């Protein structure tokens with residue numbers, strides 16, 4: 001099912017500077033669509049258009065009627081002096097009554113494996129933990145479409161892999177559409193159903209393998225594109241473990 005469809009969409013600044021031109025794309029339920037592109041390519045602008053926070057200068061954007069969108073911002077702007085627990089933060093984001101809300105918070109925290117964070121202070125969470133709680137907040141809207149702006153920023157590589165696995169699990173479990181912006185080509189190629197390669201216009205799009213074999217992808221990302229085609233999760237051992245795994249050891 002199509003959730004959002006862009007038809008010949010262009011976006012121009014009031015100064016007349018073109019930001020996006022002739023964008024045609026479809027966001028579908030049950031699929032992870034990742035937008036990749038260099039700095040200034042217009043990725044955030046594209047998300048704003050999807051979310052209805054900006055209007056196209058020309059072209060049409062069709063939304064499925066009453067599509068519910070959950071948005072996970074790049075960063076949380078929270079007053080660092082404000083003592084807010086995770087539970088309180090989530091309560092503040094919902095209009096639900098006490099009992100239903102408490103149950104929902106528990107359920108969604110459980111779904112993303114974050115029950116242990118419930119009583120922690122928001123300001124003390126790590127980057128990856130904060131990202132998970134922002135995801136919980138978005139999921140509490142029961143979204144048809146989940147939009148994540150660079151969710152892996154500030155999260156270490158193992159945390160990023162976990163986050164992407166979680167996003168893929170949510171797609172299967174909830175069946176919502178997922179749109180994300182990412183700079184990490186390895187993870188994008190491993191975890192997306194569709195990839196849109198953007199540089200003010202759609203340079204190429206399709207399955208990760210379609211995009212990886214497209215000349216404009218190699219042109220835009222150069223050596224990073226080559227590196228991303230190598231598997232990253234393979235953990236080759238060329239040695240035997242004779243010490244417990246909890247102690248440090250080097251990998252060849």
Ligand SMILES: Nc1ncnc2c1ncn2[C@@H]1O[C@H](COP(=O)(O)OP(=O)(O)OP(=O)(O)O)[C@@H](O)[C@H]1O
Nearest residue numbers: 013018019037038039040041042043044045046181
């Ligand atoms: N409010 C604004 N006023 C002027 N220029 C803007 C504004 N918002 C965006 N731009 C310009 O539009 C272009 C696209 O910006 P956008 O933030 O969408 O790119 P991006 O792909 O998300 O970049 P990044 O990867 O660096 O976050 C950039 O050249 C940016 O400078």
